[in-house]
Amino acid sequence: xxxxxxxxxxxxxxxxxxxxxxxxxxxxxxxxxxxxxxxxxxxxxxxxxxxxxxxxxxxxxxxxxxxxxxxxxxxxxxxxxxxxxxxxxxxxxxxxxxxxxxxxxxxxxxxxxxxxxxxxxxxxxxxxxxxxxxxxxxxxxxxxxxxxxxxxxxxxxxxxxxxxxxxxxxxxxxxxxxxxxxxxxxxxxxxxxxxxxxxx
Amino acid sequence: xxxxxxxxxxxxxxxxxxxxxxxxxxxxxxxxxxxxxxxxxxxxxxxxxxxxxxxxxxxxxxxxxxxxxxxxxxxxxxxxxxxxxxxxxxxxxxxxxxxxxxxxxxxxxxxxxxxxxxxxxxxxxxxxxxxxxxxxxxxxxxxxxxxxxxxxxxxxxxxxxxxxxxxxxxxxxxxxxxxxxxxxxxxxxxxxxxxxxxxxxxxxxxxxxxxxxxxxxxxxxxxxxxxxxxxxxxxxxxxxxxxxxxxxxxxxxxxxxxxxxxxxxxxxxxxxxxxxxx
Numbered sequence: 001x002x003x004x005x006x007x008x009x010x011x012x013x014x015x016x017x018x019x020x021x022x023x024x025x026x027x028x029x030x031x032x033x034x035x036x037x038x039x040x041x042x043x044x045x046x047x048x049x050x051x052x053x054x055x056x057x058x059x060x061x062x063x064x065x066x067x068x069x070x071x072x073x074x075x076x077x078x079x080x081x082x083x084x085x086x087x088x089x090x091x092x093x094x095x096x097x098x099x100x101x102x103x104x105x106x107x108x109x110x111x112x113x114x115x116x117x118x119x120x121x122x123x124x125x126x127x128x129x130x131x132x133x134x135x136x137x138x139x140x141x142x143x144x145x146x147x148x149x150x151x152x153x154x155x156x157x158x159x160x161x162x163x164x165x166x167x168x169x170x171x172x173x174x175x176x177x178x179x180x181x182x183x184x185x186x187x188x189x190x191x192x193x194x195x196x197x198x199x200x
Numbered sequence: 201x202x203x204x205x206x207x208x209x210x211x212x213x214x215x216x217x218x219x220x221x222x223x224x225x226x227x228x229x230x231x232x233x234x235x236x237x238x239x240x241x242x243x244x245x246x247x248x249x250x251x252x253x254x255x256x257x258x259x260x261x262x263x264x265x266x267x268x269x270x271x272x273x274x275x276x277x278x279x280x281x282x283x284x285x286x287x288x289x290x291x292x293x294x295x296x297x298x299x300x301x302x303x304x305x306x307x308x309x310x311x312x313x314x315x316x317x318x319x320x321x322x323x324x325x326x327x328x329x330x331x332x333x334x335x336x337x338x339x340x341x342x343x344x345x346x347x348x349x350x351x352x353x354x355x356x357x358x359x360x361x362x363x364x365x366x367x368x369x370x371x372x373x374x375x376x377x378x379x380x381x382x383x384x385x386x387x388x389x390x391x392x393x394x395x396x397x398x399x400x401x402x403x404x405x406x407x408x409x410x411x412x413x414x415x416x417x418x419x420x421x422x423x424x425x426x427x428x429x430x431x432x433x434x435x436x437x438x439x440x441x442x443x444x445x446x447x448x449x450x451x452x453x454x455x456x457x458x459x460x461x462x463x464x465x466x467x468x469x470x471x472x473x474x475x476x477x478x
Contacts, residue, residue, distance in 0.1 A: 179402035186270020
């Protein structure tokens, strides 16, 4: 019975959201606000149980580990932003977070997203793909180099770079269209299969 | 002719919405059965899991929320179905708090009668922290997840007795709606030298082909099409396969609309030029 009620509520809300395609209306607004509210509430509940209770409360209560209070206090200093007199205290948790994030991410990011990609781009030109990739990378980079005026040979090369960019945008657009249609198919399948039972 | 073209160019978009809706709904009601051909990116993931010895363990990170379910849920089920049918153990987890419950749902649905929780699969759930979770799991999974999603201590799961960290995991499969594959590639793949396979939404797939070319990931399942290919490989018809007819016909309609729009643009531009000359 609970499943049936859930399906009907989901179907009703789906139709409320899709009613926006005709024009904005109170049903759509209701569904939109409900979605935002439920998402935030769910996120807060999960974060409460997985972060506050699991990482702070249990270590203190079960293990007597009070050292977890140090990162807790540092984290709470983030809320000093809302008290004008103590707003400057937010610099401590921000400095900590930025320092840790930068230290952990910069070497990894440089290696995984820059050096590995550069190495693969400079692979031996034994295939047509490898030649096309290196030409595409070079002409695209030249297009984004604005210290020279894009005239003459530089203008021609940058126009080729624009074509490579357009091809990549086209591929991205095609994939995006597929993604959006997929989401519509998912909802249509739910309505026809789970709700109306007219699709097997 | 020009007036007709002008009418087409200024058509109310709601008619286009109706056409798109019909191209999606009608093939669902009256399936055509268009063929689904496997691509080498998806085959690579399938072949890798197929070649794993029985009893191996894989880690599946289900980093998505309900908004992306239509694309990633079918591929999640297909990968689980493949692993369970090959007697490969599955450790499930997620880096997205909004997907915590979805992961358990997927594992339970895929397991059915062929896999048992604690012996064939374990769902660890969600823990705060993306990079920290990935890095610490490389040293000790139970330090990050002392219990599974249901609260049962990990030490009590027979399956987890031989699985301490990434060294005991043969493959990491990240099925994602966001940018988490980049984290898995950077921190689990490059740092701990683990093989990573990625399943993602079609919007994100374009951005992960560079990782495929550099072999930083071993395979890529992109969008509903990728999910349909994997369903075909594991011989398990699911919602992705059911949606492929609608997908193809909707794409044909969009191509026709783009062609019509471009023709109308050039006709109207030529008409304006002629009017200016006159």
